[in-house]
Amino acid sequence: xxxxxxxxxxxxxxxxxxxxxxxxxxxxxxxxxxxxxxxxxxxxxxxxxxxxxxxxxxxxxxxxxxxxxxxxxxxxxxxxxxxxxxxxxxxxxxxxxxxxxxxxxxxxxxxxxxxxxxxxxxxxxxxxxxxxxxxxxxxxxxxxxxxxxxxxxxxxxxxxxxxxxxxxxxxxxxxxxxxxxxxxxxxxxxxxxx
Amino acid sequence: xxxxxxxxxxxxxxxxxxxxxxxxxxxxxxxxxxxxxxxxxxxxxxxxxxxxxxxxxxxxxxxxxxxxxxxxxxxxxxxxxxxxxxxxxxxxxxxxxxxxxxxxxxxxxxxxxxxxxxxxxxxxxxxxxxxxxxxxxxxxxxxxxxxxxxxxxxxxxxxxxxxxxxxxxxxxx
Numbered sequence: 519x520x521x522x523x524x525x526x527x528x529x530x531x532x533x534x535x536x537x538x539x540x541x542x543x544x545x546x547x548x549x550x551x552x553x554x555x556x557x558x559x560x561x562x563x564x565x566x567x568x569x570x571x572x573x574x575x576x577x578x579x580x581x582x583x584x585x586x587x588x589x590x591x592x593x594x595x596x597x598x599x600x601x602x603x604x605x606x607x608x609x610x611x612x613x614x615x616x617x618x619x620x621x622x623x624x625x626x627x628x629x630x631x632x633x634x635x636x637x638x639x640x641x642x643x644x645x646x647x648x649x650x651x652x653x654x655x656x657x658x659x660x661x662x663x664x665x666x667x668x669x670x671x672x673x674x675x676x677x678x679x680x681x682x683x684x685x686x687x688x689x690x691x692x693x694x695x696x697x698x699x700x701x702x703x704x705x706x707x708x709x710x711x712x
Numbered sequence: 713x714x715x716x717x718x719x720x721x722x723x724x725x726x727x728x729x730x731x732x733x734x735x736x737x738x739x740x741x742x743x744x745x746x747x748x749x750x751x752x753x754x755x756x757x758x759x760x761x762x763x764x765x766x767x768x769x770x771x772x773x774x775x776x777x778x779x780x781x782x783x784x785x786x787x788x789x790x791x792x793x794x795x796x797x798x799x800x801x802x803x804x805x806x807x808x809x810x811x812x813x814x815x816x817x818x819x820x821x822x823x824x825x826x827x828x829x830x831x832x833x834x835x836x837x838x839x840x841x842x843x844x845x846x847x848x849x850x851x852x853x854x855x856x857x858x859x860x861x862x863x864x865x866x867x868x869x870x871x872x873x874x875x876x877x878x879x880x881x882x883x884x885x
Contacts, residue, residue: 543750547743555738569742576746578769602771609863609877645713652716652731671732702725710717 529589536583547576550596553650557600557643561608571607575600593650597643655709662687663701670698769872772802802873807866811880818857818880820864824850828868837862837877 531549534542551572558571578599586592656664669683684691719727737743776799800807805826812819824831824846833852835842838860844852859881866873 540750544747547746551738551743551746552735555742556735569745572738572742573745573749576749580749580751606771606874606876641713646734648713648716649727649731649735652728653735656728656731667728668732671729673733699721702721702728705728706716706724 528592532583532586532589532592543580546579546592549654550593552653553593553646554596554600556646556650557597558604561604563604563607567607571600571603574603574607578603593647597647601643651709652705655705658708659701659705663697663704666694666697667701667705769874770802772800772805772807772866772873772875774876775799775801798878800875802866803871805866805868805873807873807875809864809875809878811878813881814855817855818859819853819855820857820862820880821853822851822864824852824866824868826850826868831866831868834865834867835862836865 528546531542531546535546554572554575555568558568558575561568561571563571575596579596582595582599586595588595656667659667666683666687669678669686672678678686680691680694684694687694689697714723716724716727776797778793778795778797794813796811798809798811800809805824805828807822807824809820809822812821820835822833828846828850831846831850833844833846833854835854835857838858842854842857844854846852857880861877861879863877864875866875
């Protein structure tokens, strides 16, 4: 899969959407689904609540596309909209259920970070956008590098030993470290070039 | 937050790890449903048709609350006006809201400043929803409201504007 992450490319996708290109819309959804999902999940919604807010954000985007005056600011618009929709859903009590969080979940909750316009909330959103930039960079890496980094950086409860990663990658264990470093260098160059 | 270009290799590696763990794919069903939101319009669909495909719903933002303005001197709190004044904004409209205590209840009085020539408001919470129509000056008033939490929704020019929930009266202890 090829993903382009430059602001110009967002603008081009928006332009294609405006001309009725359904494939451009699908590309936008795929590009931003992780970011929207992350913001919504940080609000602590259950599966159904998260699904509602997730859909609402993309419905807002369909509605807003014709009026979007700065397509190169699309990411910021999406993050702000996701935050507001999550807060709105909580405020009016629709689909708000247990706000309990899984033990071991280190990511900050929306109530801690996104619940207002305070500077720390904006910092949290900026950080999330930086993580998203890296995630899109991973999508643009060659398949072998992407697969290796995704295996190495899996969740703690799914973490694999180096021997298992080496087996799955069909490479000698001794090559894993240097290959991992080279892939991280590639990723850094990719995201810094954007 | 440090710019990516200034991160050491270790810091960069840790950040990539966080990106993988904290930004997982949304469930495929959610992605599919979002993609399906695209209106069934062929190539060349005009913008207005796209805009009309989804009902506009806008979240207003609170910009002023007279009860949260800090006292400028000791003792000012006791002088706080019993009428609470709130201001909201939403896509080119300003919403001026006053919660006025009356005998045993409250009145909600407001004015919409914006391009709309007509509209209505609906108040939900505390039982049966109440509604009112804007007059020629964009003003409305709903009386006989009891203490509690309410959500006000405005129907203006094809947009549905939802205000953040409002606490009427002093919050219950």
